[in-house]
Amino acid sequence: MDNGYDIADYKDIDPSLGTMADFEPLLARAHELGLKILLDLVVNHTSDQHEWFKEAKKSRDNKYHDYYIWKDRNGDELPNNWGSSFGDPAWEYVEEVDQYYLHCFAKEQPDLNWENPEVRNSVYEMMRFWFEKGVDGFRMNVIFLISKDQSFPDGPVIQNKQYGSYYAGCANGPRVHEFLHEMNRKVLSDFDVLKRVMTEWQDKMYENDGWNSLYWSNHDQARAVSRFGNDSEKYRVISAKMLGTCLHMMQGTPYVYEGEELGMTNADFTEISEYRDLEALDIYYASGG
Template sequence: MAEEQKAWWKEAVIYQIYPRSFQDSNGDGIGDLPGITRRIPYLKKLGVDVIWLSPIYQSPNDDNGYDISDYRAIMKDFGTMADFDTLLKTAHEAGIKLVMDLVVNHTSDEHAWFIESRKSRTNPYRDFYIWKDGRDGKEPNNWESYFSGPAWQYDAATDQYYLHCFSKKQPDLNWENTKVRDAVFDMMTWWCEKGIDGFRMDVISMISKDQSFPDGPLKADGYGDLSPHVCNGPRVHEYLQEMNDRVLSHYDLLTVGEAAGVTIDEAKKYARSDGKELGMVFQFEHVGPENGKGSIIDKWTTGKPQMPDVRAILNKWQLELEGKAWNSLYLDNHDQPRCVSMFGNDSPEWRVLSAKMLATCLHMQKGTPYIYQGEELGMTNTTFHSLADCQDLEEINAWHQYVDEQKKVTPETMLTCFNTVARDNARTPMQWDASDNAGFTDGTPWLAVNPNYKTINAEAALKDPDSTFYYYQKLIRLRHAYPIIVYGTFEPLLEEDPCVYAFARHLDNETLRVACNWTDKEVPCTLFEGLEGETLISNYEQHKADCLQPYEARVLLTRDAR
């Protein structure tokens, strides 16, 4: 195997911030840029290398900022461009890079481009978006939006429909139009010249659509699945290579594409080792409904993924991308439930141990690890008592579709599903201390704080040398100190074990052995028997030779004599 090409972003640990929920500085109940700047010392203490900001651009906020009305302005809720400049400068002075969220599959319907586009069929901006005639008095095809309901919105002014793969206030851009690509690349260059350090690209695998716009495979709710016709489309790699040639290759950037529907073969093209497209992609297999959870309806479930299924998926990606493309490593983000609640055990007895175990399992794999705000504290899912507790458009639309209109599930069942997988679980405000509203705001928070903030918060974690915070800090320091954690090859171990996720990493004469017990029971494990080496990290002080204790994680480094 040829030596892995080195890059700073492979060696980095990225911390994702959801600005609306991180830190409010002015008492309006909404997190903002000055709030993030205030917390830079906390992030420096944790040791992360990069901040990834979820969208902060001007937006009417239909989808929490993923509906952008001006790419070169800051959402008023979050502050001003001067506040952004201060944040960027403060982060850089602390040795922390900053990555922006790039949302260019769609804009807001309040973007100047779309306002012009819908004025007439002959408007110069008409073809910035995807407009089609109806079919037999209905939508152009049977596609269902990812946010429920038809993916086409009728516009009476011009008697046509526009495509929106998400909210009807998020019309899809027409990347077939060279003027769209020119405008996007010009905007990206503008941000790079401001000094940002990269882009996380929202649903970037969807920018090229099947231009025949055929009906999608029928789903249980009667709509057609649009995914086969909008994900990994015919020109997506052409567009990304053009983006790379015109923008990305001119700067030293971290680039990661959120790639809905990505396969391993496609990932090898997106994150190709020759650097012609992106640095890495986010894949969703291990967090999707197909990983063994068993949905009640669509994505909504009350089950948890089983470790053997998760292991099989993650190992597959590790092995298949080895030497060909770079992995991104995550269990948590703004679109997922809290990982300790979904993959671990968030009961008071096991929360800390299982959070540390999951972190070990992830950070010791090959790829760039992502920490979502609060993950380093072991923050958990919240509890929804009614639809009024929800802010996320996906949840609200699903409730109206499945509970109110189709009556496929009861309100009680839907709430149980929300408590398991709803995106708002990740969006509850960051828990800084035990004061009112967890120290997030002096006002009324835009989304209720998780009631467990009295015990789970940053202030308490910083006072406890055995907290998850300091465990994450150690994982980050180890990554910076041991090249094998970054560049070592990956070898699955104990693949038939129903409880233990184990693997090895190899580099030169070193071997790293990792074993993680995903259960609350003591389980047999002889992986470390007879081995002399250095235990780099573990969530237990004392180990047993022939077993792993509940949620135990252990990492042993050995060196061959030369």
């Protein structure tokens, strides 16, 4: 239901669209044609048919119970006044555990509890699974809803609706930047992905008698140590040496962007007046800074 946005299995293909045996050659052929494949990443919620939720409903002591957002029953009162995107209450009662679970969308789409680090690690592991398959990236569905205000305040009632809006307590929540930064660090900037890409470059160049131009960065990109390594005082030099060794040991002609030979990192300014970059200043002042 909901056009596939209720995910029952994060590591398989919707049967209505085919099988993994169909997807893999599709991915390979797309890459042969110079096309990239992006998957829709739906991790604010799962389907109520997902094994995690089936287990979560069995007992409060079940490991997967804390994968979702539950509130104890208080008589006939709902945990708060939130309504779902589809007009019904955003809370659904489960008799087996005598609790309500949150669903910002349909009741068949229970929201994941991103406060639980095991949830986040399960999501990151799933993302790595698809990157290892060879997909090129993700379009992240309602990713701005993954961090909830843990006080779960009532939302404003707008347009004479029966229930309040969940947006105030869910949209761009207090930890959303932290969660996305963690995702970037553990998956999107993961060196294993980078290793796969660099290996593919080398293999294809070698097979076709090619000769590559090797570089980490330029004036339009972040410093290599900050982008691919760790620019803290403890690891900056180690990261710079690792990146330099990797680049200069590959087949091709290496290019060193000024400052790279020193292990230079991104700027660490604290005042906007310290910046002399037109794009950075334009963005700052356009946003009301």
